[in-house]
Every structure is written in C-alpha cells, then in structure tokens.
Amino acid sequence: MTRENTEIPAFLSIEIVLWPAIFCILGFVVATAASLYGCTISAQGPKECVLLGVDIGGFLHPLWALGIYVVYAFIWVPIGLVILALVRWVRRNAI
Secondary structure, rough: HHHHOOOOOOOHHHHHHHHHHHHHHHHHHHHHHHHHHHOOOOOOOOOOOEOEEOOOOOHHHHHHHHHHHHHHHHHHEEEEEEHHHHHHHHHOOOO
C-alpha cells in the first residue's frame, strides 16, 4: 500500500472538520432568501410564509436558533481536527 492510497482526500478532510459550519451557512442563505420574500423567523412559533403556493413557515421556524448552532459549529472544529488526525494516523500505520 503506497502513501498516496492511505491519504484522505482534501475534500473529505474539509467536510469532516467543517460540516456543521456548512449547514449553518446553508441555513443562513435560506433564512436570508426567506426574509427577502417577506417571511419572518422568530422563536414565538411558526409564522405563515407562503412561497410558490406552499406554506414553508414550519420549515423555517428552527432557523431562529441559527446563532446558537454557529457556536456549536465552532466547538466542533477542534473535535473534528482531532478525529481527522486520529483517522490519518490509523490509516498511515495500518499495514
């Protein structure tokens, strides 16, 4: 087994470390798009938001806590780096 075969692809490494941040960014994009269409997102409960004839207010309601999710995403980065280092070490030493 050569060293090239044991390395984890860079794209997968980025996904392991930053997957919570990617979801937060996607949530921010959805919340911003919804705000542009006049929808409101609040902790009071789902608000009516009709887009293309479909009420998506219930789908948008969990986005009110997006700021809390960002904190968890930052906490995950060091944990993800440790997991990535362990996976690389195991793959490098498994012969």
